[in-house]
Amino acid sequence: MSKPLNRRQFLEGSGSAAAASLLAAGQASAQAPTALAAINQSFLFEGKTFDPALVVDAARILAQRPVVPLVATDLPDGYATLPFDLYSGIRAQPGALIWAGENRGFTVEPLHRGYVFSNPVSLFTIEDGTVRRVAFDRSKFDYGRVPPPPANADLQFSGMRIATGLERPFEVAMFQGATFFRSLARGQNFGALARALILRPGETRGEEIPFFRAFWIERPSPASGLLVIHALLDSESLTGALRMTLRPGDVTLIDVEMTLFARQVLDHIGFGCTMGTFLSGPQSRRGFDDVRPAVHEISGVQMRSGTGEWIYRPVSNPATLQVSSFMDSNPKGFGLVQRERDPAAFMDDDQRFELRPSVWMEPLGDWGAGSVQLIEIPSESDINDNVIMYWRPRQPLAAGSETSIAYRQAWCWQPPERPGLALATRMRQGRGSQGRRRRFLVDFTGDRLADAGTVAATRAHISTTPGQIHNIRLWPFPERKLMRVGFEVDPGTDSLCELRLVLQSGGQPVSETWLNRWTW
Structure with a gap:
């Protein structure tokens, strides 16, 4: 019988020492699945001083072992098939929100498992530098019309919902399912969805779906205006450690720093x-x-x-x-x-x-x-x-390689950096004047289109591959800071055309470049 990972061994050190403990616990290949399963279930780093290097080292060690898939066999009967309206009625009690009533600018709501969110995720907080596990407790949830799980169940969580209490409170982010997360700026509704990583989308061999195993959330300082989240990512082909810094407001920023360890070649x-x-x-x-x-x-x-x-x-x-x-x-x-x-x-x-x-x-x-x-x-x-x-x-990422990447993500009304050029704000298309021709109307809007001299010298540069462009016409509306461009595309016998349009004045662009793919 294989011997499970000794959690105390793993927690005795930090950084590379912690990594060495894990390696020692799983030297034999037969022990690897038990050791890796223990990582997901063993309250990783609980009670110890947190160091971001611990998450990086855990990802590095995981990459040296085959992936152990998350399992959902511990869910109560019917939870994995709950309809959305019943599942959405399961919410944490107001007093059960992490940091509720502490005036720290943020609260975190642990999210229950069920519906399509059946995979378990471990949640931890980092308070005064020490890791504390967020324990599952059914009494901290309002189950609405759903029968509660057994009293002794330890279901972990499916993710977390984050709200900010700065000035005017609003729900600002959600992390739930695989490596999906979403955010918004003040005054917005949730919409687009982000993914920490995407592997082989749209390929015939099938997409690979990475998933989060655990989150560590740093307790924010009062009035700091930011929340720091660490995460451990796992997948068949790689592992990863993430550090995400969330700054909500009229533009909500999420800085993402990610270190990846490839188990296989990733092309x-x-x-x-x-x-x-x-x-x-x-x-x-x-x-x-x-x-x-x-x-x-x-x-x-x-x-x-x-x-x-x-x-x-x-x-x-x-x-x-x-x-x-x-x-x-x-x-x-x-x-x-x-x-x-x-x-x-x-x-x-x-x-x-x-x-x-x-x-x-x-x-x-x-x-x-x-x-x-x-x-x-x-x-x-x-x-x-x-x-x-x-x-x-x-x-491609080579097998056994380590890759670091970082980016800033803005959830906003418009990108924080604007081009200073006229923007393509509306587009229409319809039947052309003859044959297979298509008629396009594109509106550009911007301050530079209010200038009479600029407008008089503006020309539309349009191309298509393949096909031909016909009947170009410009309608200037300087009082509305708008220029409408009309043209027709003749695709000939082709069923796809790549279009390109830019407005220029005096040889310089006055608009962004508009691209479009037309398909029959």
Whole structure:
């Protein structure tokens, strides 16, 4: 019989000493599954002085052993199949929120397991430098219409919900399921979803889903305005340690520092991943019979290339899966953005899509060569996150390698850094004047389009690959700081065209570069 990991051995030291204890406990390959399962169940670092290096070392050691999948066999009968309305009724009691009543600017609500969130996650706090386990206690939950679990059950948690009490309190972030998390700025509704890591999305061999095993949350100082979270990540192909610093406000910032350890060669890995919903809009309706004129929480992809070019690409709900790659080196920023802020554009007083956040990624450090990847998935429902965006490095991660990456994530109304150029704010398309031609109207809005001299000298530079451009026309509206560009695309016999449009005046751009993929 294999011998389980001795937790005291592992906790005797810190940093590399802790790593050595774990290695010693799992030398024999037959012992590895028991040792790794013990990591998930053994109240890691509880009662000890916390050092972020401990999480990094735990990830390093985990990478030297096969992954032990999370299991959900301990859930009470029926919990894994709870309908959403019953599951959402299970909430922590107000007095059970972590740091409730301590005036620390944040409270943390442990989230119950159930519904699709069946995998166990361990939660710890770091108070006065010491690690303390957040113990599961059914008496701290209101179960609504769901029968409570047995009194002695230790179910751990599915994640956590974070609220800030700074000035005007609001719910600011949620970490739940795999490595999913979401946030928002003040005054917004939850919308787009982020992932700490994405592996092989859209591939025929199947996507690999990493997951969080544990979180360590540092108790915030009163009025500090920030919350620091550490996490241990695991997957079949790699492990990782994360440090996330959350700063909520009119723009909510999350700084992410991540160290990854590859078990295998990774030739398709994604950083800074964001997902969102686009069902229909003026640029892509696909014949939807919906009372709402538009249904989307994101409208497009914003990029700032390594050379400084500002690019915008509207997203769509295609008839077939679409994958686009935007090659770059050391990108300055990218993200999924919601540019439509007029409630009349949606006429949906329940979903309030105009209040959904834009998510902007600012790489920190040298990211090298790679591409911004955009995946657009056909969808018939407005609850599907059918648009995925992330950075894919050109160089694969070698087996046994250690990789560090960092970025700043802004959950905002618009990206914090603005281009100073006119933005593409509206787009329409429809039948052209003859044959298979398509007619496009693109609106650009910006202060520079209010200047009569600039407007008079402005020209639209439009190209398509393949196909031809016809009937270019500009309508200036300087009183509205707007320029409307109309043109037709003749695809010939092709069923896909890549379009590119930029406004220039005096040889210099006065607008961002607008890209679009048209498919028949």
